[in-house]
Amino acid sequence: MSSTVETALPNAPVIADEPIPPPQTPFRRFVSDFLESKLAVLGLIVFAITLVIAVLAPWISPQNPYDLQQLDIMNGKLPPGAMDMDETMTFLLGTDDQGRDLLSGIFYGLRISLFVGVASAFISLLIGGALGLFSAYAGGRWDSFLMRVVDLQLSFPAILIALILLAVLGQGIDKVIVALVVTQWAYYARTVRGSALVERGKEYIEAAHCLALGTRRIIFRHLFPNCLPPLIVVVTMRIAYAIMLEATLSFLGIGLPITEPSLGLLIATGFEYMLSGYYWISFFPGVALLVTIVSINLVGDHMRDILNPRLQR
Amino acid sequence: MKKLVGLLATAAAAAAFAATAWSAEVKVGLSSEPTAMDPHYHNIGPNNMLSTAVFDRLVAQDEKQNKKPGLAESWTQLAPNVWEFKLRKGVKWHDGSPFTAADVKFTMERAGNVPNSPSSFKLFTGVLSEVEVVDDHTVRMKTKDAFPLMPDYMSVIIIVSKKHGEGATTNDYNSGKAMIGTGPFKFVEWVKGDRMVYTKNPDYWGPKPEWDKVTVKPVADNAARVAALLAGDVDLIDFPSPSDIPNLKKNANISLAQVQSNRLIYLHYDTNRDKSPFIFDKSGKQLEKNPLKDVNVRKAMSLSINRKAIAERIMEGLAVPSGQLMPPEVLGAVPDLKPDPFDLNRAKKLLKDAGWGDGFKITIHGPNNRYINDEKVTQAVAQMLTRAGIQTDVVTMPSGPFFSKGSALEFSLLLVGWSSGTGEPSDPLRALVSTYNKETGLGATNRGRYSNPALDKTIADSLKAPSREEWVRLSQEATKVAMADYGIIPLYFQVNVWAMRKGLDYVARADEYTQIQDIRSKK
C-alpha cells in the first residue's frame, strides 16, 4: 500500500489519492521477475517440499526415531532396503548405528534443522529489526551507541561466540537457538537501520510527518514495510547460514543432543562410517541438507538480484 | 561406491608405501599430545608413554602391565615396610655420565614436587618415608606401614638424571636442555601442536632401537588420523575408530595390532541420597525414594544390559564384556568372576519384586569426546534400560562439563571409564568403590558415593598387607564384595588397536601407551 504512495509521489507533490493506475503493482512485477529464473522457481518448489515434509514428519515417518523404545541396536547399520529382525519393517534408506530408520531420521532431522534455522532467524529479526528501526528513527546518541554495539558484535566471528556460549549453556535445541540469535541479531539491526535511514529521508515520510501521524504509526505502517525487501533477502540467506552453523556446532560436539539428531548431527555421526563402506548413514542426510540449503539460497539469491534497485532494468 | 573407495585407497596406499618402505625413519600419528616433556610435570598417559622413549623406570611394565626389570635388575621385600632395589650396572646417560643410586634418590625427591604441576606423582612418592642409598647400585625404599605395592609404584616413576635435573624447570625439559635420559631414544625437539622428534641412542643398555629417527605427530581427529595413515603421511596410528577397523582389516597394505585394555567402561549411580536429581516417576515428578539404593534394582539394571550386543554392534568387536574392575588375568583380580548375562525377563522380575514393576524414569549422562564411542554406548545403554521398563533419557556433553558436574554429584546415573596406571586393582578399589573420605584420601572418584563399611575395611587391610600373597587374597575378596553389591556396574574393557603400514610390527599394549621403541619392522 505504502509502496503505491512511493511511486506516486514524484509526480504528485500534493498529497492526494489521485488515481494514477499503475500498469503493474510492484508485487506482480516481483512475481513475474521471480518466475523468470527457472532455477529459482525450482529452488522454491524444492524448499516448499522440504517444508511440507518437515511439518508432516511425525505423520509420514515410518518410525519415531527419537523414541528409544522403538530402536534396537541389533538393527544397526543395515543397508538401504533391508528388513528389521522381525521382518515387519523395511528401512528404505537403511539405518544408522543405533538402528534408527534413516528415512525417519532425515524427516525428523529436517524438521529440527529447519525449525532451528527459521526460529533463530525470526527471533533475531524481531530483536534486531526493532533495534534497527529504533536506531534509525531516534538518531543521535542512541543511534551511535547502538551501531557501536552492532559493529562490535559483527566484528566477532559468529562461530566463536556460539562456541563459547554453547559450552556454557550445554546442549539443546533452545540453547542452540539462543546462541544463533545472539550471533545474528546484529545483521538484521544493521540492515533494517540502513534501509530505514534511506527511507526516512524520502518525501513520503516527511509527508506523513506533515500529516501529524503518530510516531508508532509512521514507523510500523510506513517505514517498516518499505524496509522489507532487503530484509527478506537477508532472512532467507541467514536461515541457510543458521542451519549450516548448527551443523558445524553439532559436528564439534556442542550443538544438539545425540538422541534427537538434526541433519548436521546425522552427517557428523555418520561420517565416521564413510571409510568403512556404510556410506548411507552420512550420505543421505548430507544430500538432504545440501538440497535444503541450496534451495533456500537459490531463492534468496535470485530475490536479491530482483530487488536490487540499481540493477532494475 | 564401497568397492571403488576400497580399490582406490589400496592403490594409493601401495604407491605411497613403496617410497618409504626401507628408510630408517618412522612417523607416528597420535590421538593426543603431551602437555610437557618434563616426565614429572603431569601424571597422564600421553606424557608418561612418550617419556619411556627417552627415560627408563626402575621397574618396567610389559605389554600386559606385568612388572619386569628396568633400571633395577631385581627387587626384594626385606621387611613388610622395606624394599631393596638392585640397580643395573654400566648404564649411561645420554651425555655419557654413569647412572647411579644418587639419581634414583634425586628422582624420588623431584617427582612429587614439580611447581604448579596439574597432577603430580606425589600419589606414588608420598608413601615413601625414606630413600636410603646403600651403595652406588643399591637403593632401599622405606615406608611407614607395611606396603605390598612398591614394585607397582616404582613402575610409573620415570628416573631422571641428578646432574641435569637439579634446578631444572619444566621449561628446561620442554626445550630439550634437561632431556638427558637413559632410554633408547634421544630427544631432538618438540614443536607444540605439530611434532616431536627423536633420534636413536646407539648405546642403549636394552634391546637396540631400530630407527634412526622417529617423528610423532598429534592428529586428534579420528577420521583425519586414519586418512593420514592411508595417505602415507604417517606409518602408525593409535586409536583408529572402531567403524574404520573392518575396512582397515581388508586393506592389504595395513596391518593391525590389538589387545584387551585395562580401561573399564562402567556405570556409576547415586546409591546414597534419598532424592536424586535425575530420578523421576513415570509422570516426571522427582521421586522421594531412590530406587537405586536397592541392590536388586541395581542388579536388574546390570541384567538388562546386553554387553555382547554393545561389544559387537557399537564397538565393532573392540570391547570385552566385563564383570569386575580389572581384567581377570591381572594379578589381584578374580580369575573366575564372569560378567552378568543378558536376561531381560529376570531383570523385569527383579524390578517387579522390588516394587518397581511400573518402572521409573531416569537420565543417564555420558561424555561425548572422552572414550571410544562413548556417546553411542550411552545411547545404547539407555535403549536397553528403557526396554527393561526403566525409561531412560540421554544427555551427553564434552568431558569438561561432564566430569565437573559428575564429581559435583549433579547426576543420578553416568557412564564413565577407568584405567589403572599401575596395572593392578588396588587403584580402582580405592578410588571408585571406597567410601568418600577426605581424611584418608579414599573414594576420591566415587561419583555415586557408594558406601560399604565392610568393604572399606578389606580395602584398607589390603593396602597394608605384609606380603604380596596376602595383598592378592584381600584385593580379590574386596572385588567380589564390591561386585556382588553392585557398587558400580562394569560394562566392558575397551580393546586397544594400532594400525600401521604392512612391514611394521607393534606389540599392542593394555595400558593404551604407544611406545615408539616398541615399533619394529617385521622380520
Next chain:
Amino acid sequence: MLVFLIRRLSQSLVVLLVMSFLVFVGVFAIGDPVELLVSPDADQFERARVIRDLGLDRPLWEQYGVFLLQSLKGDLGNSFVFNQPALQLILERMPATLELAFAAVIIAIVIGIPLGMVAGLRPHAWYSRMIMSVSILGFSLPTFWVGLMMIMLFAVMLGWLPASGRGETVDLLGVPVSFLSEDGLRHLLLPAINLALFKVSLVIRLTRAGMRENMLMDYVKFAYAKGLSHGRVIFVHVLKNILVPIVTVVGLELGNVIAFAVVTESIFAWPGMGKLLIDSIYRLDRPIVVAYLMITVLMFILINLIVDILYSVLDPRVRIADVKS
C-alpha cells in the same frame, strides 16, 4: 584526527574489559578444570593442592582482579595445562594460523575475481549462470564436511597431497612459514582451499555485483565513446573501481577467516591457534581462552581502525569524523 584516535582507543579499552569479564565468568561457569587436569586416581589431597596452586580456591572476583592487575603488566596468566604464559603459547602458534588465513584469502581473490568478472559481464550466458549456481554450493556446504571430503579424495583416494599437519617450515625473518618449501606448500594447499571456499563465493558475488553496476555507469559509456578498447575499459577502468570495495570487504572478513580456521585446523591437524582454542575450551584452560579472545578482539579493533583511516585517505569525501562515530 587525534580526537578520533583517542575516542576510538578508549572505546576499545572498554570493549576489552567487558569481553575479558564475560569470558572469564563464562569459562568459569562451564566447569571445574581440575577434574580434567588431575589423573583420575589422584586422591583428595592432590586435588586440593592443584586447586590451591592454580589459585582456584579464591573467590571469582578475586581471581578476576588478579588477572586484571597482571594484564596491565602484559601478563595474561599462565595456562593451567602447560604452566606457560598463555600469551606466549598463542603467539607461538599465530604464524601458522595467519599463514593459513592469508593463503585462503589469496586463493579466494585469485579464483573469485576472474570468475566474478566473467559472470558480471555476461550475466545471462549459460556459463555465467553456471558460475553463480556453483558458487551457491560454496556457501551451502558446511566447511567440516568439505574438508573431510577433500581429505578422502585428494589424500586417501588419489594420494596427491598429504592429509594433515604442517610439513616442513622455513624461517622467514625469524618466523616459521611453510609456503617457501615444496613440502610445506603441499601441506598448505588442502586446508587453505577448504578455508577459502566460503570466501570464493563471496568474492565472486561482490565482483559480479560491482561489474554489473559499474557497466551501467556513465563513465563506462564515456570510455567506450572515447573509443577505448573493450579490454582496456574492463581491466583498467572498471576493475580499478570494483577492486576497492572488494579489498575492503575481504580485509574485514579476515577476522572471520581466522575464526573459521578453528574448524579447518581441527580437521587438518594444522598446528595453529584455532586448534589451541578448541582444545583449551574442551580442557577448560581459562587463561588461554581469555587471552585468545583478547588478542582476537585487539586484532579486529586494529583492522577496523586501519580500514577506516585508509578509507579517509583514499576517499577525500569521507572525513574521519564521519566514519562510524
